[in-house]
Amino acid sequence: MKKIILLLVLMLSFSSIPVSADGSYEEDVLSKAIPWSESSKVTQTGLYKIDVTKESTFEFVFTDPSSSWASMHIEKGAANLVASMQTTWKDNDSSKTIFKIRLKKGTYYASLFNNLKSASYKIVSDVKTDAEPxxxxxxxxPVHLNTMIYGRSNGNTSDDDYYKFTLTEPKKITLQLDESFLAMYGDTYGAxxxxxxxxxxxxxxGYVPISSTYLPVGTYYIGISINLYRGFNKEYQFMVKSSSLPNTPVESITGTTILNxxxxxxxxxxxxxxSDxxxxxxxNENPFVLFTTSTNPLTIGLLKWDERMQFYEETPYTYSPNGTNVWTQELPxxxxxxxxxxxxxxxKDIPYSIRYESIRFTDVPTDQPYRSQIERLANEGIINGYHNAQFKPQNSILRKHVFSMLSRIDGFKLAAxxxxxEFKDINDTDSYYEIIKPFYEAGIIDGSGDYMNHESNLTRAQLAKIIVNAFNLQLGGEPIVFNDxxxxxxxxxxxxxxxxxxITTxxxxxxxxxxxxxxQHFAVFLTRTLDTVN
Structure with a gap:
């Protein structure tokens, strides 16, 4: 036990360069470091200085001691440990241990300690690795996107390397680790x-070697963590792939995403x-509906905000969609x-899409062919439906309802x-009189003799005239010739x-x-008209 404690003390005493409050002690120690040049062999423990004139890969060769081990810490100044190495039996070579490390330009200090026999280094041709520190x-x-990145674990047990990249526009980013790295049982490799x-x-x-996310503009970091059980000084590689975002808005990585x-x-x-x-x-009191698509089963849970307690509380509502699903709940x-x-x-990743809707009309289900047009006009306040939450999509529309809906369009004005x-079937006491009046004064409608017929159905030909006159439409592209x-x-x-x-086909x-x-067809006519004039 005493030997173990003494060994730990010795290792710690040589593991970093001491620093005083004003830095003078550090300078004093560094000034006494022994220069260590390429191919020269050192046999004494101590502090050595290596001047790197340009970024290069260094191959250190240690003679394995017959007992115990030799150790080396490479630092760049004080408190900046670059690598920690020691001779090992893991390479199945009892005569020597070889370490490789790529160093950036600068001055480095190598602390050699424990049972050192001899050590030397040479510069080798090897650029497929990360440069320390x-x-x-x-x-x-800094790393380039869509390019394989090579690195090396600079130690016998663990090593952490950091990389960074900057996005100037939002992207889908995929981080992929090389699966061939874990050649020995017990070695772990994470990012x-x-x-x-x-x-x-x-x-x-060993669990998730590849994963993707949507990222906004900014600078991002990748931390590679290596823990070696049987291997040592092992190489690794990974890639950061970049691709375009989908055509829809994407989830936020910074918090909760608003689902409009x-x-x-x-x-x-x-x-x-x-989780997202x-x-x-x-x-409103309409059903709460979620539309989802996914490649694998998801789990979706619902929490409700408690205004008094100021937090989200759990609800019993959960479901597991897979593929294309529609989930409906009656919620307050x-x-x-x-x-x-x-x-x-x-x-593996599960890409998905999600859409929330509050269905306004009980007779316009999610698979109704004109539902999107009806819901759009309802969301814009143009149509209200009936008091029992029905729209009655297949009923013939009345003339008075056409004028009422047109009058609710934002910014819609008619010049008299x-x-x-005077008409015999409507007067100023009628609830629709003030709605219909501007359409007559603007010359959009004429009525039929002394009758407005506002309670009557509207034919497709009559609707064509009203839309063209109300929105002052002119002939556009090539017209369609209809047989009838x-x-x-x-x-x-x-x-x-x-x-x-x-507008019509x-x-x-x-x-x-x-x-x-x-x-329902009036909703289609009107939405296409609004798209045309806007």
Whole structure:
């Protein structure tokens, strides 16, 4: 036991250069270091100085002692340990031990201690490795993306190397470790991707050798950690791959991502990273719906914000989507956190997309073909539906509802060119009178004799005239020729203009001008019109 303690004391006494408060002791010790030149053999323990005139790879050769071992610490000034080496039996050569290390330009100090017999070094041709020192964050080696990076563990037991890269635009980054490194049982090889504020990916060669994430602009660091059980002075390699982001917004790495209504967000759940968190403001009593796509099963949990306690509390709502899924829950209004995780047994990334929606109408399910147009107009406050949370998409739309919806369009204004006239079926006591009046005064509609017929259905031809006049549309590109619309028809010009903008495409070559417009088809007509004028 005494021998072990004494040995530890001796190792620690030579393991670093002593420093006084004013640095004078350090300077005094360094000034006495013995110059050590290439190919010269040293046989005495002590402190040696090596001047590196340009970045080079050094091959140190130690004669193995018959008992115990010889040790060497390489430092660059005080308290900056670059490498720690000692003779070993792990190389199956009892006569000598060879270490390689690549050093940047500068002056280094080698502390030789323990049972030294002899040691020498020479400069060799080897550039496929990291240049030391890069054991500290401030010495991190800049790396190029999409290029294989080579390094070496500079010690018998453990070594940490740091690298860095900078993104000038957001990218998908994939960190991949070389699987051929772990040739001996018990050796471990890991990597961490992080920035100054947080750890982003945590890889382990034996568990997760490759993982990806979406990164914003900034500087990032990679920490390579080597722990050797049977190997020593081993080489490693890894790559940082860069690729474009998906076309959708992506998850935030800095915290919770806001999940806006009907906006898809892409994410990556990694066994080498953390779970993803999304925040949702559920502002109405409509069902809470999540749409997800994934390549493997995910686990999604829901937490609800407690305003009084000021934290998210767990709810009983969890589900495990796989592939394309739709999850619906009846939830009260409030702020929710959606947590996306993966099964710990899955050792690879799971890319996914997630979208939150609050379904407004119970008769417009997620697979309704015109749901997106209906939901869009509802979100913009243009349509309200009926009091029982129904839209009645297949019902024929009434003329009065068309004028009501058009009048709710943000910024929609009509210039009067004539006074309102009296109609037998509507007067100023009617709830729709003030809505319909501007359309007549602007010449958009004329009524039929003494009747407005505002409670009647609207034909497709009539709707074409209203849209063209209300938005002052002119002939655009090439119009579509419909089999059932003749140039002599009174509505021909309006239908032609709509078709030239792609607002209508008809069906099987027909426009069906006299067919009543359904509420769902009106939503399609209007959304295409808004896209055209905007």
């Amino acid at each position: 890069n054991n500290r964050l401030e010495d991190a080696t 961490k991707l992080f920035n100054e504020n947080m750890m982003i990916l945590d890889l382990d060669m 209504n009907n906006k898809t967000v892409s994410g990556i759940v990694s066994a080498g990273g953390k 968190h999304f925040q949702v403001e559920h502002t 209004k409030g702020k929710y956190q959606v947590d996306v995780t993966m099964d710990a047994s899955v050792r 060119i004539r006074p309102m006239k 619309v003749k140039q002599t028809d009174g509505f021909y010009e309006y239908i032609e203009i709509l078709a030239s903008h792609g 008809g069906s099987n070559g027909n426009f069906m001008p006299n067919q009543p417009v359904s509420r």
